[in-house]
Every structure is written in structure tokens, then in C-alpha cells.
Amino acid sequence: MQGGVFIGDWLSAAKSYENSQGKEEIMISLHVNGKVYQVDVSKDTPLLWVLRDTLNLKGTKYSCGIGECGSCTVHIDGKAVRSCTISVGEVQRKKITTIEGLPENHPVKKAWIKEQVVQCGYCQPGVIMQVAALLSQKPALNADQIITKMDDVICRCGTYPRIKRGIKTAIQMTKKEVKKS
Numbered sequence: 264m265q266g267g268v269f270i271g272d273w274l275s276a277a278k279s280y281e282n283s284q285g286k287e288e289i290m291i292s293l294h295v296n297g298k299v300y301q302v303d304v305s306k307d308t309p310l311l312w313v314l315r316d317t318l319n320l321k322g323t324k325y326s327c328g329i330g331e332c333g334s335c336t337v338h339i340d341g342k343a344v345r346s347c348t349i350s351v352g353e354v355q356r357k358k359i360t361t362i363e364g365l366p367e368n369h370p371v372k373k374a375w376i377k378e379q380v381v382q383c384g385y386c387q388p389g390v391i392m393q394v395a396a397l398l399s400q401k402p403a404l405n406a407d408q409i410i411t412k413m414d415d416v417i418c419r420c421g422t423y424p425r426i427k428r429g430i431k432t433a434i435q436m437t438k439k440e441v442k443k444s
């Protein structure tokens with residue numbers, strides 16, 4: 264890992280330190296997938312760059328880089344956000360979840376396997392994160408509402424029909440889990 268230091272629990276807040284020239288710099292503190300990291304990057308660095316290049320979390324993908332495709336979607340405090348359009352300075356002390364932090368038994372991941380949604384797979388981490396955020400909204404959205412909100416996601420392989428099936432299956436799986444609990 265380059266430039267990012269895992270420092271343990273979330274209560275350890277951002278620290279300042281003296282760099283080799285004696286100039287004070289502020290370390291950015293990021294809470295990602297339940298861990299806290301301190302990274303020595305500029306506050307205006309896009310979150311996507313830091314996730315991939317500093318923290319080595321390569322599941323989040325870079326595609327358009329201008330907020331148009333959804334490949335870089337992560338959760339910030341539970342909401343779907345395009346990580347190419349938000350800076351690390353804006354997400355300090357917020358809870359960031361990437362595709363690596365979404366549990367393997369999450370209904371969307373299970374539905375994606377069941378419906379064999381993926382083709383090349385490049386866009387899918389972002390698609391899954393966006394669906395997962397929509398699925399957790401309260402009051403719950405129905406399949407048509409979630410599908411409508413996925414209109415701004417781009418899949419170059421054209422897996423849209425399978426994404427729609429995956430959404431319906433994920434909703435059914437979620438309902439079954441709620442009944443069991």
C-alpha cells in the first residue's frame with residue numbers, strides 16, 4: 264500500500280504532522296469498509312483516485328471520470344455516490360463502503376450470480392453498489408422505481424435486461440430474508 268496508513272479504529276481522528284521540510288501538512292482520515300486510513304494526499308483529490316491508487320481497492324472502476332457512467336459508485340453514509348466526482352476532503356469522517364466492503368451474502372451480489380448478470384464485468388461493481396443503495400432506501404422502492412433510477416448507468420456490454428432481472432431477484436431475496444428474521 265502506498266501513501267495510506269491503516270490506523271485502526273474510527274475514533275483516531277485526523278492528525279497533523281511535520282513533513283521533511285518542517286512544513287505542517289494535514290493527513291486526510293478516511294473511514295473505508297470499517298477501517299480507518301490516513302492518507303497524505305491533497306484534500307481536493309478525487310476519492311476514486313485514493314481508493315484505487317492509494318488504498319489499492321481496485322474493485323471501484325474508473326471509466327468516464329466525469330460522473331456520467333456510474334462505474335465508480337461507492338456508498339457514502341449509505342448513499343450511492345460517484346467517487347470520481349467527490350474529493351477526499353468532502354468525505355472525511357463519513358462512512359465509505361466500496362464493493363469490497365459489501366458482504367458476499369448481500370442480496371444484490373447473490374442475485375447477480377443467480378441471474379448471471381455480468382458480461383465483461385467492468386461496470387458491475389458500480390451497478391451493484393447503486394442497486395444496493397436503492398434497495399436499502401426507506402420506504403422501500405419497488406422494482407420499477409429502482410429500474411427507473413438506474414437509467415443513468417452505462418454498461419457498454421448492454422447487460423441492461425439482466426440488470427433488470429437481477430434487481431427483481433434481489434428484491435425477492437430481500438423480502439425472504441426479512442420474513443425469516
Ligand code: FES
Nearest residue numbers: 326328330333347
Ligand atoms: S467513472 Fe465516475 S461516473 Fe464514470
Ligand code: FES
Nearest residue numbers: 383384418419420
Ligand atoms: S458488463 Fe461489460 S461494461 Fe457492463
